[in-house]
Amino acid sequence: MLGKSILEGFRLIRGRFRLAVLVYALNLLLVFAVAFPVYRIMMESVGATGFGKDLLLEFDILLWREILIENRDSLQQLLWTVLLVIPVFWVWKTAVQMGTIYALHQGAMWSFWPGVFTHTGSGLMVGLCFLPLKAAWVVLTFIGAAFLQTSYFSGEVGSFWLMAVCTPIVLLTGLAILELYQRYARLALVVRNDRLVQALKVGFVWPQRHSVISLVYLYWYGITAGVFLFSMFVNAELHVGTSYVLLALFIQQVIMLGRSAVTVGWVGSEVFLFESTLVKKEARLVKSEQGA
Amino acid sequence: MKLSYLIHNQSYNVPLMCKRFTAVLFVILVLAQSSLCMGQAGIIPDSSLSDRRVAYQIQAQLDPDLKTITGSQRVSWRNPDNVAVDELQFHLYLNAFKDTLSTFMKESNGAHRGFSATVEDPWGGIEVSRMSIVGEEERDSTPLGGSAESDTEITDRIRFIQPDDQNASDQTVISVALPEAVPPGETITVEIDFESKLPEIIARTGWKKKDNDSLFVLVAQWFPKLGVYEVPGQRYVPATASSGSWSTHQFHANSEFYADFGSYEVDITVPENYLVGATGEMVGEETANGYRTVRYEAQDVHDFAWTAGGDFLEFEDQWEHVSLRLLIQPEHVAQVKRHFDAAKIGLTYFNDWVGPYPYSTLTLVDGIGGSNGMEYPTFITCGTAYKLPKWVRALEVVTIHEFGHQYFYGMLASNEAEEAWLDEGINSYLEMRMMDIAYGEGAVFDFPWIRVADSDVQRFGYVANNPSSGAIFTKSWEYTRSSDYGKASYFKPATVLSTLEGYLGWETMKDIMKTYYSEWRFKHPTTRDFIDVANRVSGEDLDWFFDQFIYGTHVVDYAVGEIEVNEEGEEIISTFTVLRENNGVMPLSIRAYFADGTHEDLIWNGEEEKKTFSFAKGIALEEVHIDPEDKIWLDINRLNNRKRVTPESKFATQSLSNSLVWLQQFFQFASSIF
Numbered sequence: 001m002l003g004k005s006i007l008e009g010f011r012l013i014r015g016r017f018r019l020a021v022l023v024y025a026l027n028l029l030l031v032f033a034v035a036f037p038v039y040r041i042m043m044e045s046v047g048a049t050g051f052g053k054d055l056l057l058e059f060d061i062l063l064w065r066e067i068l069i070e071n072r073d074s075l076q077q078l079l080w081t082v083l084l085v086i087p088v089f090w091v092w093k094t095a096v097q098m099g100t101i102y103a104l105h106q107g108a109m110w111s112f113w114p115g116v117f118t119h120t121g122s123g124l125m126v127g128l129c130f131l132p133l134k135a136a137w138v139v140l141t142f143i144g145a146a147f148l149q150t151s152y153f154s155g156e157v158g159s160f161w162l163m164a165v166c167t168p169i170v171l172l173t174g175l176a177i178l179e180l181y182q183r184y185a186r187l188a189l190v191v192r193n194d195r196l197v198q199a200l201k202v203g204f205v206w207p208q209r210h211s212v213i214s215l216v217y218l219y220w221y222g223i224t225a226g227v228f229l230f231s232m233f234v235n236a237e238l239h240v241g242t243s244y245v246l247l248a249l250f251i252q253q254v255i256m257l258g259r260s261a262v263t264v265g266w267v268g269s270e271v272f273l274f275e276s277t278l279v280k281k282e283a284r285l286v287k288s289e290q291g292a
Numbered sequence: 293m294k295l296s297y298l299i300h301n302q303s304y305n306v307p308l309m310c311k312r313f314t315a316v317l318f319v320i321l322v323l324a325q326s327s328l329c330m331g332q333a334g335i336i337p338d339s340s341l342s343d344r345r346v347a348y349q350i351q352a353q354l355d356p357d358l359k360t361i362t363g364s365q366r367v368s369w370r371n372p373d374n375v376a377v378d379e380l381q382f383h384l385y386l387n388a389f390k391d392t393l394s395t396f397m398k399e400s401n402g403a404h405r406g407f408s409a410t411v412e413d414p415w416g417g418i419e420v421s422r423m424s425i426v427g428e429e430e431r432d433s434t435p436l437g438g439s440a441e442s443d444t445e446i447t448d449r450i451r452f453i454q455p456d457d458q459n460a461s462d463q464t465v466i467s468v469a470l471p472e473a474v475p476p477g478e479t480i481t482v483e484i485d486f487e488s489k490l491p492e493i494i495a496r497t498g499w500k501k502k503d504n505d506s507l508f509v510l511v512a513q514w515f516p517k518l519g520v521y522e523v524p525g526q527r528y529v530p531a532t533a534s535s536g537s538w539s540t541h542q543f544h545a546n547s548e549f550y551a552d553f554g555s556y557e558v559d560i561t562v563p564e565n566y567l568v569g570a571t572g573e574m575v576g577e578e579t580a581n582g583y584r585t586v587r588y589e590a591q592d593v594h595d596f597a598w599t600a601g602g603d604f605l606e607f608e609d610q611w612e613h614v615s616l617r618l619l620i621q622p623e624h625v626a627q628v629k630r631h632f633d634a635a636k637i638g639l640t641y642f643n644d645w646v647g648p649y650p651y652s653t654l655t656l657v658d659g660i661g662g663s664n665g666m667e668y669p670t671f672i673t674c675g676t677a678y679k680l681p682k683w684v685r686a687l688e689v690v691t692i693h694e695f696g697h698q699y700f701y702g703m704l705a706s707n708e709a710e711e712a713w714l715d716e717g718i719n720s721y722l723e724m725r726m727m728d729i730a731y732g733e734g735a736v737f738d739f740p741w742i743r744v745a746d747s748d749v750q751r752f753g754y755v756a757n758n759p760s761s762g763a764i765f766t767k768s769w770e771y772t773r774s775s776d777y778g779k780a781s782y783f784k785p786a787t788v789l790s791t792l793e794g795y796l797g798w799e800t801m802k803d804i805m806k807t808y809y810s811e812w813r814f815k816h817p818t819t820r821d822f823i824d825v826a827n828r829v830s831g832e833d834l835d836w837f838f839d840q841f842i843y844g845t846h847v848v849d850y851a852v853g854e855i856e857v858n859e860e861g862e863e864i865i866s867t868f869t870v871l872r873e874n875n876g877v878m879p880l881s882i883r884a885y886f887a888d889g890t891h892e893d894l895i896w897n898g899e900e901e902k903k904t905f906s907f908a909k910g911i912a913l914e915e916v917h918i919d920p921e922d923k924i925w926l927d928i929n930r931l932n933n934r935k936r937v938t939p940e941s942k943f944a945t946q947s948l949s950n951s952l953v954w955l956q957q958f959f960q961f962a963s964s965i966f
Contacts, residue, residue: 027956035951042944050915050934052943058733059741061748065756066931093963155503156678157623164679228957235953236740245942249949256956263960 001212001277006219009269012108013261016268019103022112023096024260028253030092034085037078041071056245091124097183098123100267101190105275108268115190122189125196126203130182137174141167180207180217187274206278209285216273220266227262231255341592341650342814345370346518346554349436353561353583354600356507359499361488364437365515366426368481369474373523373536376473380482381453381521381540382466383551385513388543389416389491389498393461395454396495399545399769416491416498420516423447423468426481436483443483444471456542456769464543465519488514493659496666496673502621506603510663510673513549517595520552520707520816527707527818541709544769546777548701548708548715551594553814561585562600569619569655570598571671592650592814593669594705599657607632611639613652620658623678627687631656631674634688638695641726645802646699647809654698656691665690667697683738685731689746693723703813711819712777713764713842717785718822722805724750724786747790747925753783755928760874764788764842765819787925788841791848791878794923795837796830804829840876841926848876848924850898851932852916866913867906868935872898876926883920886911893920913937 013020045067046052055063068075095116102115145167153162185203188194194202207213234251350365371377388396424443426434446468453467454460474480490509491498497512519540525531527539541547560568564584568574572590579585590596604619609632618631635656639649657673658664664675672694676687696719700706706714727735727746734743762776764785771777793801808817808825823838840846853869870882882894888911896903907913918933927933 027959028952031952031955031959034955035948038951039944039948042947043939043941045931046943047939047941048936049931050917050936050940051931052940055943056946059743061744061752062755063931065752066929070931089959089962093959097963156621158503160678224960228961231953231957235950245946245949249945249952252949252953256953259956259960 001273002215002219005212005216005269005273005277008272009220009265012104012268012272013265016103016108016264017261019100019112020261020264021257023100023263024257026092026096027260028256030085030089034078034081037074037081041074041078042067045070090127091120094123094127094186095120096263097186097267098190100264101187101271104264104268104271105191108271119186119190122196122199123186126182126185126189126199129196129200130178130185134175134178137178138171141171141174145170176217176221177207180214183217183270184213184274187270191271191274192279206282210278210281212273213270213278216269220262220269223262224259224266227255227259231259342553343372344554344592345372345521345552348515348554348556348558348596350515350556350558350596351436351561352511352515352558354509354511354563354566356509356563356566359490359507359509361490361511361514363488363515364483364485366431366436366481366483367516367518368431368479369518369521370479371474371476372521374476375535376475377521377536378470378473379538380468380470380480381519381538382468382516383464383513383519383540383543383549384418384420384466384516385464385543385549386416386418386488386491386497387463389414389494390463391415391461393459394464394543395457395459395462395769396464396543396545398459400495411492414492414494416489418486418488418514418516420447420450420466420484420486422483422485423450424483425470426483428481431481437485446471446482454542455540456544459542462542465540466516467538484516486516490514493662496663498663500660500663502603502660504603506601508599508601508603508660508663510597510599510657510659510666512595512597512666512668513543515596517551520550522816527816528820539707541707544709546712546771546781547768548712549595550705550707550709550816553592553594553705556588556590556593556596558588558590558596558598559585560588560598560600563602566600566602567604567606567619568598568600569604569617569657569671571596571655571669572651573653590669593702595668597668597671599659599663599671599673609636611636611654614639614649615653616656617653618656618658621660624658624676627676627680630676630682630687631658631691634674634691635695637688637726637730638692641730642696642699642722645722645725646805647813649698650703651698654695665694667694667701669702670698672697683734685727685736685738688731689723689727689736692726693719696723699809704809705814705816706818707816708768710767711765712768712781713785714817714819714822716781717764718789718805720750720782720786721789724790747786750783750786750790751925754779754787754926757783759784759847759928760845763845784841790925791841791923792826792834792837794921794925795879796832800830836877846876847874847928848878848926849874849928849932850878850880850918850924851929852918852935853902855913855916855935855937857912857937860908862910863908864910864912865906865908867904868913868916869902869904870896870916870918872901873932874928878924878926880919880924881921883917884913885915885917887914 046055051063054060098119099112099116102119103110103112145162149159149162153159181203184206185199188199188202231252234255347368348365350363352361352363354361369380388394391397392402424445427442430442449469450466452463453465454462455465490511493500493510497510499507499509501507519538521536522529522539523536524533526536529536539550541550556572558570560570561583562568564579564582566584568586570588571593572588574586575589576587577584599619603622605622605625607618607620607628609616616632616635618628620628620631635654643649651670653670655671657671659673659675664673666673674687674691674694680687697715700719701708701715708715724746733745735745736749737744757775757779758773761773762771762780764780766780768777771780804826807829808822811825812821819842823834827834851871851873853871855868857864857866877898880896880898882896882905883891884894884907885891886909894905915934915936919927
């Protein structure tokens with residue numbers, strides 16, 4: 001079941017590559033709103049100085065300080081833009097997720113936009129239900145970590161492992177689990193046309209009943225982590241050149257397109273798993289429960 | 293040269309014969325090396341390096357439960373003046389931590405460099421219970437602590453004085469009026485019984501308990517220590533003065549120390565399971581009744597500090613004639629090599645750039661919390677963190693810096709309270725050079741995208757902290773802004789001296805350092821003395837420089853103004869202005885780049901507020917760069933030092949590219965967890 005659903009994910013990347021391009025383009029459009037002011041600021045403050053070449057080659061803390069001071073107002077505006085983009089991003093991400101699930105369900109024969117228009121509202125409702133849970137998890141993790149540190153791990157070694165290793169792992173694992181539940185609730189909304197409460201129930205219960213869900217999730221999570229690290233590596237390696245700035249931009253964007261393709265594969269895998277296996281298994285489970 | 297590592301005095305398991313052979317070989321090598329080194333250096337360690345005006349014999353016992361040191365000391369002082377002196381002055385610096393009323397506590401608000409009390413009774417202090425003058429005959433015949441009838445009790449003559457701020461509650465300096473004045477050239481010996489209560493660590497002194505309940509103590513400023521009697525002509529006492537005077541400062545939040553050179557013989561008694569590290573060389577050890585007494589001796593030093601703890605690991609190494617000993621917390625044992633490597637870098641470069649290290653020992657201590665980052669003669673505290681990544685070289689910076697104080701503080705014993713820059717600043721300058729040469733571009737922070745050199749840290753510390761405030765030549769307690777002491781004592785002097793290096797060249801700077809060392813080691817030099825050496829060695833009157841940046845608060849900022857390029861017939865007339873945007877003046881070079889890739893260099897004295905330069909050539913000017921070799925580190929804004937006729941977009945494009953990737957990654961990551 002695991003292998004099939006992952007293979008289906010890769011098949012869909014190939015089969016619905018235009019969907020991947022669309023997801024990539026939409027993401028790019030969103031971040032461009034923030035990134036373009038950076039270009040403008042750098043052009044204005046560094047372009048005329050001649051220090052551009054030096055800054056391309058190495059980090060210079062003193063020049064950066066001057067750049068930040070000189071552009072304090074513009075950077076403040078930029079910060080506000082980023083803050084404004086966060087809720088926009090949240091809606092955006094939901095819309096893209098719902099559109100992608102819709103496009104890939106029932107044989108992946110559907111288009112993206114109807115899913116966005118039809119299911120974004122209910123997808124947001126699911127998100128709103130999970131938001132306090134995620135916030136609570138963050139708060140509880142930090143309170144727990146602070147308690148453990150003061151009570152049991154106040155020493156240097158204990159503090160290090162608790163605060164620098166265990167707490168981030170616990171925090172991210174918890175958030176990832178909640179995200180997994182949220183994904184399946186949204187799948188239920190689109191694939192089974194479930195109502196909100198039923199979808200939430202699916203989201204919480206199914207991943208606990210079927211370990212394959214977690215395995216598929218971990219698999220794709222690993223791939224995205226790999227793409228992330230590869231992208232960072234390429235970014236670091238390309239940083240040293242001054243002559244290939246546009247080539248670097250192009251390569252980085254190709255990687256980001258790859259990342260969007262992974263998103264499509266990931267959703268495709270989960271939709272396949274949900275439709276072909278889980279729905280039937282759950283139906284059998286319900287039947288056997290009713291029979292009993 | 294690495295010989296062996298010892299853990300709790302147990303060397304690694306090497307066959308006995310091999311060990312003996314190695315030991316014999318080592319002794320031969322060390323003797324050969326050290327004699328060679330000493331011969332080259334011209335320093336004979338057996339003879340007196342300083343004039344040894346003081347001699348201390350101390351017996352001290354640590355009570356780990358009460359965190360007290362019970363001590364007796366016999367201190368001899370030779371009157372260096374041409375007139376009789378009827379007073380002695382001592383530092384009782386532990387009283388800075390006695391209560392909230394001390395000058396230290398008032399100035400620091402109870403916290404020092406981010407460390408403050410965490411326990412119910414963090415207080416310390418020192419109490420002198422008896423002080424008597426020991427007769428000349430008894431001095432040699434009576435053991436320390438054995439009072440004789442002929443001793444003259446002077447305990448009731450002790451009075452607290454406050455020479456700096458008249459804070460009547462401050463008890464960090466005492467004056468003792470002598471019943472009989474000490475004639476010129478004569479020596480007086482005083483015996484003192486005292487009890488020092490260590491504070492919970494503050495200002496690199498005190499005790500701390502680890503999680504496993506083991507005690508760590510850093511015992512510094514712990515005994516009644518004589519001030520410095522300055523004779524006419526010494527430091528700022530006029531040569532025409534009829535007599536000298538004591539220079540004994542209270543303990544301030546920012547001030548460090550000043551004392552006279554001499555010899556120390558110190559017996560330290562601690563619980564048997566404690567390891568001890570101290571100034572000087574351990575010459576004896578006895579164990580009895582669950583306690584261990586170690587004897588340390590040090591000559592030609594002006595202070596004595598020690599540490600003890602039940603949780604230290606001990607390692608040893610060797611650099612030429614110097615035995616290196618590291619006392620490290622077990623959780624940091626993976627960083628032993630980093631400590632020794634940094635210490636050896638310090639030894640090698642200071643030896644080369646300043647002069648020989650004449651002592652035979654150097655003890656490195658990995659202390660706890662606020663005890664770290666401190667220098668005492670032949671004894672430094674370093675400090676690190678569990679799993680400190682190799683690309684964060686905080687440990688190396690601190691170790692090299694504190695070792696550097698063996699020169700700038702230890703041997704060149706300026707008055708740290710009055711002229712902190714002479715030790716902290718010159719030392720920061722050399723530490724910065726060493727770090728950047730030894731560890732490269734990312735000397736302090738070596739992350740692939742972000743490399744920060746030590747020179748970046750020093751320059752940043754100056755330019756980012758109100759450069760026009762707080763002159764370097766200021767008494768440490770007289771800075772009006774709290775952050776000015778750090779800037780003016782560490783970052784600004786390093787930046788000023790680097791600018792001077794840019795002006796004079798490194799070879800001349802090195803000659804200045806070597807001459808300053810050879811003329812002033814084991815003395816108490818002043819700012820004036822350093823400037824005098826710089827003027828003589830450079831062959832130039834540099835007062836214009838020092839007046840602006842050591843005594844004054846001048847700020848350097850040059851900028852490229854307008855650039856105009858006009859065609860006039862077959863000629864292209866290129867005109868540009870250079871602006872002096874602040875009151876600091878430095879001669880500087882200006883480089884003009886032309887469209888065909890050639891450039892021309894111009895020299896300007898930097899005095900006018902605006903200067904216009906013109907070129908009439910067949911080729912257009914493309915870019916103007918002030919100080920293209922980056923010699924004027926004092927320039928507080930480099931971004932305006934360079935201007936192009938046509939803006940360049942590569943960096944902006946790369947910024948756009950990076951922003952896009954980072955934001956896309958950020959949003960993708962966020963979308964997988966939110």
